[in-house]
Amino acid sequence: MVETQSYRFQTKGDGEMVDLTPEMKMAISRSSISSGIVTAFVPGSTGGITTVEYEPGLLKDVPELMEKLVPRDQTYAHDETWHDGNGFSHLRAALIGPDITVPFTNNRMMLGTWQQVVFLDFDNRPREREVIFQIMGE
Amino acid sequence: MVETQSYRFQTKGDGEMVDLTPEMKMAISRSSISSGIVTAFVPGSTGGITTVEYEPGLLKDVPELMEKLVPRDQTYAHDETWHDGNGFSHLRAALIGPDITVPFTNNRMMLGTWQQVVFLDFDNRPREREVIFQIMGE
């Protein structure tokens, strides 16, 4: 069985981390599937999905790490093509990746106690975002 | 239902990015599955799969980022084992990862408009490559 759900939300951009876990839990509850996998996927090339402990310290640390690994104020060839100044956003998104797949049983995702699924908005401006939850199982 | 397809192609190595999207679309069209997920996976430890906007600027930026994060001309212990000089290739591949899972409905992958699935060949020589498309759904 396959069920497709999605979550729309507003972001501020600039590395904002959004906790997707409550919406993913609800998506699984609403579905008729009790065991399987849920794939969270962002249709877009300037956002990423991973897991992290969603606490105030890491809300600062993760964007700082991304700034260190892929600095914003560097010249990227992408910006010479499009002049939208978000070459760094694309590179950060390619590094983190747009997808995650989480197993669940008895309607519960098998996450650790301090582990949340997060969306990272790497774009350089506020965005209306959509994340797909593809639920597969039985 | 499960359907396995694969795509074989030639690369030049050295960070070349190959757009897998057209082949993945065809794989889904050829299959009898209309909704589900497709996992693209490279059987090999010197290639990676992610998504990116496939445009000329990022075709330069992504390899340059990988060179900055994991420089080629550094001494890696791997090279002392095998003397094939591609320690950096293995490290880049481990960082990006060999897999991606993309949801689809009505035979269409739910990618963003400017988002392509790409294979990154991190090896230091041309390669004959194969990528597996495992299609699951109903």
Next chain:
Amino acid sequence: MVETQSYRFQTKGDGEMVDLTPEMKMAISRSSISSGIVTAFVPGSTGGITTVEYEPGLLKDVPELMEKLVPRDQTYAHDETWHDGNGFSHLRAALIGPDITVPFTNNRMMLGTWQQVVFLDFDNRPREREVIFQIMGE
């Protein structure tokens, strides 16, 4: 069909790489599913899963790369919250990601000859770990 298995093991922490491949093969053998995908997932926010050639050189190179990208002896905001000194572990785990999805057919994972699925323990102390193998297919 869905089958859930898991693997418990002891680590030393500090970047230790554990080869999950033999246990994943056994999990698939034990299951009644012959073709599909297996998702390996770590419930926890200080470990990562990827693929790499499991050989002595890369067992040194991968931890060294992680130390270069996300140094241990830097001040992270996470450590000011929890004072457990493992901010770097969380950041490394978010970068590598907690999941991987591998296709299999005829009970065999479609890995490359020199490609192993590995768990990376980024925590700063020995841990009792569990990795989930969610097997889906027919």
